[in-house]
Amino acid sequence: MGYSISMEKSTLIPHLFRTEYSKIVAVLCNKYGYAFLEEAEDIVSDTFLKASSAWISGNPPNPAAWLYKVAQNKALDMFRRKKIFQEKVSPYIKEQSALPQDIDFSEEEILDSQLKMMFVLCNNELPPEAQISLALKILGGFGIEEIAHAFLTSKDTINKRLYRAKQKISSHPPDFELKSPQIQQGIESVLRIIYLLFNEGYFSFSQTQAIRQELCREALRLGLLLTQNPLTNLPQVNALVALMCYHASRLEARAQSLNETTDFEEGHTQPSNPELVQKGDEYMNRAAHGRVLSKYHLEAAIAYWHTQPESEEKWERILQLYNLLLQVEYSPMIALNRTYALAKARSVDQAIKEALKIKLENNHLYFSLLAKLYESKSLKKSIEYLQKGLKLAKNEHDRVYYQKRINALKKEGS
Amino acid sequence: MKEFMMLFRHEPNPNYQPSPEEIQASIKQWQDWIGSIAAQGKFVSTNQLGEEGKTVKPGNVVTDGPYAELKEIVGGYIIVKAANIEEAVALTEGCPMFEYGGHVEVRNVMQIDV
Structure with a gap:
């Protein structure tokens, strides 16, 4: 593991939490079943708690391995309290006699476990907002407060949402195997959740820039995870990754022109990160295989053209x-x-x-578009449409935009 | 909203060999028209039919060509959503079929409860 030992304890543990929390939970569930999800999360939280006191005098030489070992011991300790083992784990593992002493934390096992976890959590029987919250918590190691912040809701709401979703998974633990037919069946909803997660970060203006970037980064990371296993490295997966790279290349430009979504013209600022554009091109090429033309292919191609100069x-x-x-x-x-x-x-x-x-007459963006189209035709009409948009605008941010546009056009007309 | 099918009918012209540019232009025209319907949220599905075809009659009598007794053939179809047949007819506005000398047959799609 390449974590530098010189990393301060105060930053090392939060950093490891982000990367290792999800790995350990996924591996434990892969081994002991998804009915064990709640307990697996508790074990990993306890493990980090232990780390924060044990590492005061200095970090262990291999912090990740330390965490794996402690988590494993905690799991086995827990199984000594037979009830949990009998009720939740025993029906899941096939050779019941052998309670394995060593849990496999190889890179391959970690990747497979995380992929399986993605399919288990992005399950259409759960409401989409529950799927996204679960994905952030269990796959991304996000805290409850961060998730609440991202969805502009209370910690209480998120806690309830997660609790209900986990109950459902626990009571009907899925028997998901990383095999082609099951992947084909589940990939659509996995991609949809990653896409929603990314959009949550990319299109929302009501959150801080830092949170938005975190959400986009997490979505991209999950997409990239799928490309690492040949079974899940499908054309539509690569198309979604390309789409996210192209969009992400314009994140900074977007932050500066705050009205990209509302103002159709501003929506086409040039990318600010050529490296991400290049990455997008790379994944776009990989997506161009087979006969699948998914909506992600089309959206990625549109995003590609938006990175190109006018022609x-x-x-x-x-x-x-x-x-x-x-x-x-x-x-x-x-x-x-x-x-x-x-x-x-x-x-x-x-x-x-x-x-x-x-005729999308209850959508303020419809009037923003009409106002834009009429700008060169009739300032009067354009202003009228902006006024309609202003009335329908849902937040202060958009209202300020409409008012500004109206004032600018009035000035132009006088 | 009900569903309606538009059938694109025309007489095939065996002597007409469109250039690649003409084919491209025609695809754009069709796509713009279909895109316009889809932008109104009224698109359901579409298919273009090829030249290959046979007609099968009772007793396993198979004849060449898709055209029964008529000279014209169905070149494709689109299924759209509309409140009524008048609205469906209005959606044919701008259909490229008219430019190619063909016509559009608009039919309601029956919902059969089994």
Whole structure:
């Protein structure tokens, strides 16, 4: 393990918590079954608690191995209290006679365990917000407070959500094996949760920049984890990773232009991180295999074109990709973005005609788009649309944006 | 919302050999039209049909060609969502089929409870 010993204790433990918590919980559950999830989490929390007192006089030479050993001992201690073993673990492990003394913490075992855990947690029988919270807590080692912060809700709500979800997993422990048919069946919901997690970080403006980056980073890490096993390294997985890289390349640029989602023009600032664009290209190439054309392929291709300088081809490609994406999955945001692309690729007139057909009249972004399209046609109409958008805007941030635009256009018109 | 199927009918022209550019332009036209319907949240599914086809009659009588007794063939279809047939008919606006001398047949899709 490459953790530098010189790392201060005060930063080493939180750092290890982020990386090792999820690994140990996953390995324990892989070995003893998912009914054991709650206990596995307790064991790992206790292990870290022990570390924080035991390491006061100095860090062990191999901190991760120390954690694995202690967690293993704690698990075996727990099994001596027979009840838990008989009720939860014994039905799961096949050779009951052999209570293994050594838990395998090899890199391979850790990766497999984490992948399995992803499939178990991203389970469609749980509500999506429970799946995301579980993923953050168990796969990402996020604290309850951080999760509550990310969802702008209370610790209490998150605790309840996690409790109910774990109860469900515990009472019906899934028997998931890392095999192709099961992966094919579950991959869609795993990708959806990673995608939602990323979007939560990328599109929300109500959180601090630090939290948003953490969420995006975690989503990207989970996506990359899937690419490390040949069975889960599927084209649509690579497409999602490419999409996240392209988007992430613009995170900093986005932070500076605060109205990217509301203002259709600002949404196309240039990337601020060429390295991530390059990574995106790399995964995009890997995604171009087989016959699967997932929505992630299409969205990644759109994101790719957004990293490119202005050209006629760029907007034509984006328009065609949106046309296809809408056939795979409709969402109001995709419909609006498609209409904006139509204005860029064809003409504003054509886009206005189409915009009037889509009638998303309870969505403030619809009016933001119409206002943008009418800017070159009629300032009066543009202002009227901005006023409608202002009325429908859901947060202060957007209201400020509309007011600013209205003032700017009024000034322009006078 | 009900579902309606639009059938694209036209008379095939065996002498027409479109250039790759023409094919590209035609794909764009179709995709723009379908995209416009999809942007309204009214798209269900679509398929283009190829030239290969046989007609099967009772007694396992198989004849060449997709066209029964008519000269025109069905080149493809799209299923859309609309409140009623008038709205479905309105969605045919801008359909590239008209430019190619064909026409669009709009039919309601029956919901059969089994």
